Amino acid sequence: MKARVHVMLKNGVLDPQGEAVRHALGALGFEGVDGVRQGKVIELDLADGTTEAEVNEMCEKLLANTVIESYTVELS
Amino acid sequence: MRAAVITFPGSNCDRDLAVGLEMVGAEVTRVWHKDSTLPEGIDLVGIPGGFSYGDYLRCGAIAANSPICAAVKTHAEKGGYVFGVCNGFQVLTEMHLLPGALMRNAGLKYICKTVGLEVGACDSDFLSNYTAGQTIQVPIAHHDGNYTATPDELDRLVGEGRLAFRYTDNPNGSVRDIAGITSANGRVLGMMPHPERAMEEAHLSADGARLFAGLLGAITTA
Numbered sequence: 001m002k003a004r005v006h007v008m009l010k011n012g013v014l015d016p017q018g019e020a021v022r023h024a025l026g027a028l029g030f031e032g033v034d035g036v037r038q039g040k041v042i043e044l045d046l047a048d049g050t051t052e053a054e055v056n057e058m059c060e061k062l063l064a065n066t067v068i069e070s071y072t073v074e075l076s
Numbered sequence: 077m078r079a080a081v082i083t084f085p086g087s088n089c090d091r092d093l094a095v096g097l098e099m100v101g102a103e104v105t106r107v108w109h110k111d112s113t114l115p116e117g118i119d120l121v122g123i124p125g126g127f128s129y130g131d132y133l134r135c136g137a138i139a140a141n142s143p144i145c146a147a148v149k150t151h152a153e154k155g156g157y158v159f160g161v162c163n164g165f166q167v168l169t170e171m172h173l174l175p176g177a178l179m180r181n182a183g184l185k186y187i188c189k190t191v192g193l194e195v196g197a198c199d200s201d202f203l204s205n206y207t208a209g210q211t212i213q214v215p216i217a218h219h220d221g222n223y224t225a226t227p228d229e230l231d232r233l234v235g236e237g238r239l240a241f242r243y244t245d246n247p248n249g250s251v252r253d254i255a256g257i258t259s260a261n262g263r264v265l266g267m268m269p270h271p272e273r274a275m276e277e278a279h280l281s282a283d284g285a286r287l288f289a290g291l292l293g294a295i296t297t298a
Contacts, residue, residue: 009179013224016182016249062141065134065170067177068224 001046003055004074007064008039039069077102077292081122082148084109084139089125089272093161096272097122100289112143119295120157121148123164125217125270135178135220136166145171157291158264159202162218165256165266174257174266175233176225182249186219190280192244193255193269198237200262205290211244212283214269216255221268223250223257233257241267 009015015037022036042063044055055073064071079102081094094104097120105115109128114121128139139145145167152158152173160168168174181187190213197208206212225233230252233239241256248268256267271284 013179014182014249016180016184016222020184062133062137065137065177067169067175067226068179 001048001050002076003044003046003050004076005042005044005055005059005063006039006072006074007042007059007069008037008071009068010070013068077119077295078115078117079104079120079122080107080114080118081105081124082107082109082144083124084126084128084142086128086130087124087126087163089162089270092270092272093122093124096275096284097288099275100285100292102288102292107144109139109142109144112147114144114147114151118151118156120159120291121151123148123158123160123167125162125164128163128167131220134166134170136163136168136170139163139167140170149173152259152264155261155263157201157295159291160264160266161270161272162216162221162268165268166220168264168266173264174259175229176223176257178220178268179222179224180220181218181222181247186217187221187247188215188217189247190215190274191247191255191269193241194244196237196239196241198240198258198262200240200258200265201294202258202262202265202287202291203240204294205286212286213274213281214271214284215273215279215281216247216269217273218248218268221248221250223254223268225251236260238262240265241269 018036018038059071083090195206242253271287274281274284
């Protein structure tokens with residue numbers, strides 16, 4: 001089984017990299033890009049039977065820094 | 077004072093920190109990240125600057141989960157002194173020995189220059205040789221030094237007098253100009269600027285040496 005973890009800066013935490021990307025898109029002539037947030041995707045290959053709770057624990061302990069980041073888990 | 081300086085893969089200020097501590101008279105042992113115990117009788121653990129594990133995942137995140145860091149946490153919980161500089165500060169926040177987190181600099185650029193720091197009204201043996209409110213000159217060299225914490229944590233840091241150093245001219249976007257903070261007992265200090273690079277006049281500032289000398293004096297007279 002696989003899990004896909006999306007890690008994003010929490011709402012309200014300034015994302016300077018996203019802001020830089022937004023400015024660059026504007027410089028390329030793309031209009032109407034009001035905001036850009038940049039995060040990361042982590043794909044996990046897991047032994048069958050791994051529970052969502054275990055993946056959440058991986059996120060809490062290592063994959064995300066919950067001081068500044070939020071995460072969502074997709075299992076497939 | 078007996079000190080241990082840890083080396084992770086990617087540490088690059090470990091020798092500087094060890095030499096800086098030796099310059100003020102500390103006895104320094106170098107410790108490898110795969111060790112699971114610290115040498116006996118250690119007063120201070122130094123976590124150096126650099127790019128531990130290539131800054132993979134997040135700065136300091138992998139190092140914070142290395143074998144030696146379990147021993148560092150135990151050392152801190154017993155009231156031992158811990159000093160984290162630059163990447164070491166990032167490691168201390170990832171270990172939850174200090175609150176908050178260090179994000180990419182607001183200007184997105186790596187910054188390497190000497191900056192002014194105002195010493196806080198902070199009751200910590202690390203600050204023994206400084207006076208609250210004085211300005212010292214210490215170099216920074218980082219890409220991810222933009223300190224942040226929740227409003228509640230910030231209020232607690234201020235209320236408990238744990239802001240050790242604040243930038244006089246904020247270079248990186250850190251909330252409330254924070255450059256360094258301590259634990260509640262004052263014995264864990266994390267800071268982005270590099271006092272080990274301000275040890276003598278040839279470094280353009282010797283203000284950093286007073287941090288190490290102050291701690292050594294406080295431990296020796298205790």
